[in-house]
Amino acid sequence: MEIAGVILAGGQNRRMHGQMKALLPIGEEMIIERQVREMKRICQQVILVTQQPEVFPAWVKREVQVIGDEIAGCGPLSGMDAAFAVAATPYVWVVACDMPYLSAVVAAALKQELERLRKEAAIPRLQGKDHPLHGVYRVDTGERIRELLLRKQYRVKELLQQLSCAYVEERFFAEQDLSTRCVININTREEYEAFVKQGAS
Numbered sequence: 001m002e003i004a005g006v007i008l009a010g011g012q013n014r015r016m017h018g019q020m021k022a023l024l025p026i027g028e029e030m031i032i033e034r035q036v037r038e039m040k041r042i043c044q045q046v047i048l049v050t051q052q053p054e055v056f057p058a059w060v061k062r063e064v065q066v067i068g069d070e071i072a073g074c075g076p077l078s079g080m081d082a083a084f085a086v087a088a089t090p091y092v093w094v095v096a097c098d099m100p101y102l103s104a105v106v107a108a109a110l111k112q113e114l115e116r117l118r119k120e121a122a123i124p125r126l127q128g129k130d131h132p133l134h135g136v137y138r139v140d141t142g143e144r145i146r147e148l149l150l151r152k153q154y155r156v157k158e159l160l161q162q163l164s165c166a167y168v169e170e171r172f173f174a175e176q177d178l179s180t181r182c183v184i185n186i187n188t189r190e191e192y193e194a195f196v197k198q199g200a201s
């Protein structure tokens with residue numbers, strides 16, 4: 001598939017009172033376990049970008065490449081910048097560490113769409129909202145990310161404006177029988193508790 005998976009886990013988890021969201025259990029597994037398993041279905045390389053490698057269990061360090069931000073703490077673009085620099089594939093699938101339902105099937109479809117339309121990124125756009133943190137990018141867009149960081153432009157929205165993007169909407173998901181729940185993320189304790197209560201699996 002020529003694609004690397006990137007899990008961004010360098011945020012401050014403020015809305016979760018500092019608790020690392022990647023380690024939250026959903027059903028039998030932690031989110032990170034589900035994510036690594038799902039990414040390995042299509043990715044030759046899986047990269048975890050975090051400033052807190054010590055909180056992750058030892059198996060994570062065996063299974064994935066753990067790196068830190070180079071330009072630290074400026075939001076998701078910091079993690080993307082570091083990961084794109086070490087990715088050894090032409091494409092990169094980026095996710096946030098708080099997405100339990102990320103989908104390899106969706107990522108593969110995004111990559112195909114990106115190639116078909118000869119774009120630089122393929123981004124889900126659902127109910128009018130863009131989801132760059134379940135997006136597929138050409139790895140050479142890393143240069144643009146670095147430039148943005150050096151100009152102190154830290155918004156992912158800014159990156160999307162600079163790239164030629166294929167925006168993939170509900171119709172695409174429906175036509176290919178893909179679930180849109182891949183973009184769900186958990187930001188707060190309340191959201192997490194609601195998730196567990198409804199018996200999320």
Ligand SMILES: Nc1nc2c(ncn2[C@@H]2O[C@H](COP(=O)(O)OP(=O)(O)OP(=O)(O)O)[C@@H](O)[C@H]2O)c(=O)[nH]1
Pocket residue numbers: 008009010011012013014015016049050051069072073074075076077078079080095096097098133187
């Ligand atoms: N590597 C890296 N990842 C980041 C950084 N900032 C945010 N992220 C990740 O990007 C994703 C989206 O981040 P947010 O939800 O905006 O921030 P958060 O830290 O998770 O949560 P809050 O502090 O509650 O806003 C999460 O997976 C974060 O871990 C950063 O500076 N570096």
